[in-house]
Amino acid sequence: MERISTKQLQEQLRVYFIMGSNNCEKHPFDVLTEAIEGGITFFQFREKGHGALSGAEKVALAKELQAICRKYSIPFLVNDDVELALALDADGVHIGQEDERADIVRRKIGAKILGVSAHNLDEAKRAIEQGADYLGVGPIFPTNTKTDAKEAQGVEVLRHLREQGITIPIVGIGGITADNAKEVIRAGADGVSVISAISLANSPKESAKQLAKAVDDALHEKK
Ligand SMILES: Cc1ncc(COP(=O)(O)OP(=O)(O)O)c(N)n1
Ligand SMILES: Cc1nc(C(=O)O)sc1CCOP(=O)(O)O
Numbered sequence: 503m504e505r506i507s508t509k510q511l512q513e514q515l516r517v518y519f520i521m522g523s524n525n526c527e528k529h530p531f532d533v534l535t536e537a538i539e540g541g542i543t544f545f546q547f548r549e550k551g552h553g554a555l556s557g558a559e560k561v562a563l564a565k566e567l568q569a570i571c572r573k574y575s576i577p578f579l580v581n582d583d584v585e586l587a588l589a590l591d592a593d594g595v596h597i598g599q600e601d602e603r604a605d606i607v608r609r610k611i612g613a614k615i616l617g618v619s620a621h622n623l624d625e626a627k628r629a630i631e632q633g634a635d636y637l638g639v640g641p642i643f644p645t646n647t648k649t650d651a652k653e654a655q656g657v658e659v660l661r662h663l664r665e666q667g668i669t670i671p672i673v674g675i676g677g678i679t680a681d682n683a684k685e686v687i688r689a690g691a692d693g694v695s696v697i698s699a700i701s702l703a704n705s706p707k708e709s710a711k712q713l714a715k716a717v718d719d720a721l722h723e724k725k
């Protein structure tokens with residue numbers, strides 16, 4: 503298996519939905535199904551924080567959500583838990599600065615997709631040297647979802663990374679909605695990653711649809 507190409511990943515990262523059971527008011531299976539119907543292009547299973555499942559229950563939910571992703575050909579990544587990603591033969595893993603080192607994870611996962619969180623240029627450069635396929639950069643806007651998130655940086659951080667020569671695919675994260683997604687793309691991101699904008703929406707399908715439209719419109723402006 504070969505590493506995914508930059509072009510294919512850029513295309514897939516446009517609307518990146520992240521979710522765990524504690525991010526939803528409805529059953530996660532239904533939320534993810536609706537999100538896919540609305541047009542999400544990438545999925546991360548992030549079972550973390552207050553009330554999160556563990557052990558066999560976590561594995562069972564991961565398998566259930568992976569099966570929906572497989573049905574619709576949506577890449578399925580696991581947050582933090584490299585061993586779970588390997589056990590499920592997931593499409594990849596997302597890790598942050600406080601998780602296992604990216605070069606060690608790259609060795610463990612071979613050609614699977616590796617996403618790494620970066621908050622500044624140094625972290626971005628190191629992640630790339632260590633084998634990241636894409637960067638998650640945030641928080642762009644204030645978020646209530648991640649309790650230990652850093653201070654919101656605004657879209658300027660994305661512009662700065664691009665001006666300093668970072669060319670690998672980037673998704674913005676943190677407080678992103680259909681109303682501010684265009685700013686994120688215009689500043690240099692290839693896509694937006696969201697939790698609550700979809701997981702807590704009255705209609706996850708409609709919310710995903712609006713996000714996809716905002717992102718696609720902003721990407722077309724850039725062409
Ligand atoms: C796409 C994406 N970007 C950033 C993160 C955050 O990762 P991390 O800093 O490791 O924090 P946790 O999500 O593990 O709490 C992400 N998960 N996905
Ligand atoms: C998981 C995560 N990581 C962040 C970072 O800045 O690295 S912010 C965040 C939470 C994103 O949730 P919402 O879309 O509901 O704001």
Ligand SMILES: [Mg+2]
Pocket residue numbers: 581582596597598601
């Ligand atoms: Mg992490």
